[in-house]
Amino acid sequence: MSIDYKAEIIKLKEKLPVTVVGHYYQRDEVFEMADITGDSLELARRCKADTNPWVVFCGVGFMGQSVKVIAPEKRVLMPKVACCAMARMIDGSYYDDSVNYMVERGIPKENILPITYINSDASVKAKVGEMGGMVCTSSNAYKIIEKGLESGKKILFVPDRCLGQNFANSMSLKSCVIGEGECDPKEADVICFNGFCSVHQLFTLDDIEFYRNRYPGIKIAVHPECDPAIVDAADFAGSTSQLIKYVNDLDPEQKVAIGTEYNLVNRMRQGNTYVLSSTKPECPTMNETTLEDLYLTLKSIEDEQPINEIVVDEHTVKYANLALERMLAIK
Numbered sequence: 001m002s003i004d005y006k007a008e009i010i011k012l013k014e015k016l017p018v019t020v021v022g023h024y025y026q027r028d029e030v031f032e033m034a035d036i037t038g039d040s041l042e043l044a045r046r047c048k049a050d051t052n053p054w055v056v057f058c059g060v061g062f063m064g065q066s067v068k069v070i071a072p073e074k075r076v077l078m079p080k081v082a083c084c085a086m087a088r089m090i091d092g093s094y095y096d097d098s099v100n101y102m103v104e105r106g107i108p109k110e111n112i113l114p115i116t117y118i119n120s121d122a123s124v125k126a127k128v129g130e131m132g133g134m135v136c137t138s139s140n141a142y143k144i145i146e147k148g149l150e151s152g153k154k155i156l157f158v159p160d161r162c163l164g165q166n167f168a169n170s171m172s173l174k175s176c177v178i179g180e181g182e183c184d185p186k187e188a189d190v191i192c193f194n195g196f197c198s199v200h201q202l203f204t205l206d207d208i209e210f211y212r213n214r215y216p217g218i219k220i221a222v223h224p225e226c227d228p229a230i231v232d233a234a235d236f237a238g239s240t241s242q243l244i245k246y247v248n249d250l251d252p253e254q255k256v257a258i259g260t261e262y263n264l265v266n267r268m269r270q271g272n273t274y275v276l277s278s279t280k281p282e283c284p285t286m287n288e289t290t291l292e293d294l295y296l297t298l299k300s301i302e303d304e305q306p307i308n309e310i311v312v313d314e315h316t317v318k319y320a321n322l323a324l325e326r327m328l329a330i331k
């Protein structure tokens with residue numbers, strides 16, 4: 001007899017002191033089961049404020065890790081410990097290499113203010129925290145960079161070169177990417193690590209041209225993980241929550257093509273909403289989590305044999321927490 005996962009999940013959620021969290025990029029059937037949804041910043045804030053001792057996080061690894069770091073007393077489980085491909089691009093030693101790159105080109109370490117996008121491992125956040133730096137997300141990067149600049153230091157931005165460049169451009173700051181052409185830290189305000197999201201690299205200028213030609217007057221809305229040329233050519237760039245708000249505020253007759261992960265775009269207003277790509281922009285890791293995985297994870301709590309628990313060592317929690325709390329303190 002096959003299991004009705006949805007019904008079983010609902011029963012387990014009623015019985016257990018657990019909060020199910022779901023990022024917008026999750027599959028629809030998993031997303032529907034979540035008690036808390038939002039963009040990365042909202043999820044971090046709301047998980048911290050939540051009172052249940054158990055969190056089951058449907059998303060990618062750095063998201064579950066961040067909850068464990070800001071609320072170490074919680075037991076955090078992930079139905080799939082799927083790692084964001086961008087977060088995988090940098091580890092502690094690549095981070096150290098980036099700091100050394102700047103030091104070797106005449107910027108003393110104490111004059112570097114590191115900012116890491118939340119899409120990074122807790123070990124990288126800890127290094128950033130130890131150096132007095134902060135975490136940012138796609139919804140607050142402007143404010144965080146602005147705050148960082150108050151120190152009068154050079155900003156080292158990791159791991160997403162696109163986010164770093166896009167926000168530097170919107171603030172009329174000079175930026176460069178380590179390993180791409182001449183990147184002289186003395187000449188730039190924001191020095192970016194060369195990481196990127198392969199899903200958001202799928203959106204091209206040809207896609208924008210296609211939609212603008214086909215539907216004159218169409219709006220183009222994209223996530224700031226897209227290439228700077230795409231963000232430049234778009235009408236709006238914002239985090240997942242900001243994209244939802246932008247689209248919801250449009251006149252229902254207004255056509256809009258959206259450049260972000262497929263599950264979210266597909267869930268948005270139908271009819272006049274288009275996916276800004278000829279290739280289906282699916283995040284493979286976000287799509288790994290299934291309803292069965294969620295059921296098995298909740299069942300493991302009931303059976304007192306929790307699976308896929310997120311564990312972060314004390315040193316990492318201490319310093320990654322500093323970097324995350326510095327961000328959360330900025331309203």
Ligand code: 13P
Pocket residue numbers: 038039040041119137138139197223225238239240241
């Ligand atoms: P948001 O913070 O906008 O939810 O983005 C998370 C993410 O991974 C985008 O690719």
Ligand code: SF4
Pocket residue numbers: 060084085086087119197198199200225261283284285286
């Ligand atoms: Fe990471 Fe890109 Fe997937 Fe977001 S869409 S979780 S940045 S791989």
